[in-house]
Amino acid sequence: MSEFDYDLFVIGAGSGGVRASRVAAAHGAKVAVAEEYRIGGTCVIRGCVPKKLLVYGSHFADELHDAARYGWTVDQPRFDWPTLRDTVLRDVERIEAAYTSTLDNNRVEHFHERAVIAGPNTVRLASGRELTARYILVAVGAWPVMPAFEGSDLCITSNEVFHLPALPKRVVIQGAGYIAMEFAGIFNALGCHVTVVNRSDVILRSYDEAMRDRLLQITMARGIEYRFNSPIRKVARQDDGSLLVHAGDHEPIPADTVLIATGRRPKTDGLGLENAGIALGANGQIPVDEYSKTSCDSIYAVGDVTDRVQLTPIAIREGHAVADGLFGGNRRTIAYDSIPSAVFSQPPIAAVGLTEAEARDQYGEVRIFTSDFRPMKNIFAERHERGLYKLVVDAGTDRVLGVHMIGPDSPEILQAAAIAVRAGLTKADFDDTVALHPSMAEELVLMR
Structure with a gap:
């Protein structure tokens, strides 16, 4: 008989917590997870997934307007917010069910109630029940900041x-x-x-x-x-x-x-971390080492609650690494350089690596290449919006330090470019790559 109820108890069933739970269970650990709201966390329930669906829905305003210039007749288009809202929320329910099935299929027990830390190896559920675990993983994410003002x-x-x-x-x-x-x-x-x-x-x-x-x-x-x-x-x-x-x-x-x-702040209020001797950082974050371990040897933390990089793919990687390290015999760290990111504004921005200002601070002499162009899709439209791509290159080594883009589909294009930056490819490597014509992406290899 184990001296603990579980090998791993995870507080928070968001992207990082679910990944850690699934992987740990696959390694043979007995795992439980507690979630006070809905399985899926910020990204799935109230973040990047439903927001991106709203972005898609809003794009039809331009698409329908431009359709006439391409020969289409669209009679009296009108928009109905409840239809889009409810369709998005139904898809959130679908993804939540998929996340729940993932836990069930991996025999991860889940409690639909709040859990707090009662000690280095103990969690207390909202019902008052206390459970023990060899390791505890905190993955409760962050919460929107509401400034103090009247109203x-x-x-x-x-x-x-x-x-x-x-x-x-x-x-x-x-x-x-x-x-x-x-x-x-x-x-x-x-x-x-x-x-x-x-x-x-x-x-x-x-x-x-x-x-x-x-x-x-x-x-x-x-x-x-x-x-x-x-x-x-x-x-x-x-x-x-x-x-x-x-x-x-x-x-x-x-x-x-x-x-x-x-902005968002780590959701650590009332979590009971002091019961395990863990002091919070200035922004309420949980300080961790390179292996996501806190100052308490039995407690780990991943994702936005650590305030390292608030991105879903990072939380997933961190959670996976913790599970592999504790139960899979593969103790490893996560690289935080060259992380691609995007803003799904209209038009969207995408970037990886150093900005021009950062590169000048770190490397001194850099070369800048830009392409300022009107996307082909906009030519028939009444919009005269122009795309802008930028390469930031180390003058000494010719290595591409950063890629920055604004224009239609920039996030989709940037993902491939991020591989090149991560691999340390040079501007000459970009130049030697044959352009895919006609495309916006070809601008990345045509800058001279």
Whole structure:
């Protein structure tokens, strides 16, 4: 008989937690997972998956408008928000069921209630039941940050935005990170008047400046308004039920919905980590070593709760590595360099490697290659939006340090380019590759 109820107890059934549970069970471990909300976590339930489906739905506004230039007759198209909303939510249910089946098929026991840490090898369920485990993995993710201001209770976050009863005519979005810019694009395409307010004068600060500037130009031309250096001070309910947003020193902004998208914080409040002697970081994150182990030898943490890199594929890799290390005899680390990322704005941005500014700081002399072009798809359309691709190259070694793109389908193209950056290929390798014509991707190998 084992001295513990389980070999591994996972708190949180998101992408990282489910992967760790499945892999550990496949190695022969007895595994349980507790989830207080829905299996699937942020990405599946209230993040990248439903958001990307909304992006797809909003793209039809342009597609239907452009169809006439390509010879199609589309009579009186109209949009119905409840249809898109409910279709997206049904697909979320489908994926949640698939995640649940994955746990069941791997004989992972799951508890649909909150669990907290009661000691180095003990978890306490909301029901009061205590269970023991040789190892505990914390994978509870992060939670939207809601700034403190009068009327904040009248606002929503990215958690609630998928459940809006009706499509608002006027939307104010606070923040200028990827969540803010993606929802700004969605609402703008669906016909809402969108105002983005931000405490600084920079959007998407981690991305290359040229891509940020191009996105700002295009979205302003599409009708999105910006008020920089203007954090929300107050939101008030009007007699007609609408909202009035006081931001910075500007005139108040009338709105029907106010979306707060000012970042996410590790969801560690009340988790009981102090019961295992684990001190949190300044942002509430769980400090871990390169193997995702905390200061307590029996407790590990992966994903957004560690605040290392808040990306679903990273949480999955971390969870997989922990399971392999503890139960598969394969102790390994995760590489955090050259991670591809994308913002599904309209148009989207995609990037891998160093920005031009980062490369100059680290390498000194760099060479920059750009292609500024009008995508073929836009030629028949009335839009004069231009794509922009950039290669950042180390002048000394010719190695490509970064690839940055804005334009249609950039994330789909960037994934292949990320392999090249990760492999350390040179600009000469790009030049020696035959172009695939006609395509937007060919611009990557035609820059001289």
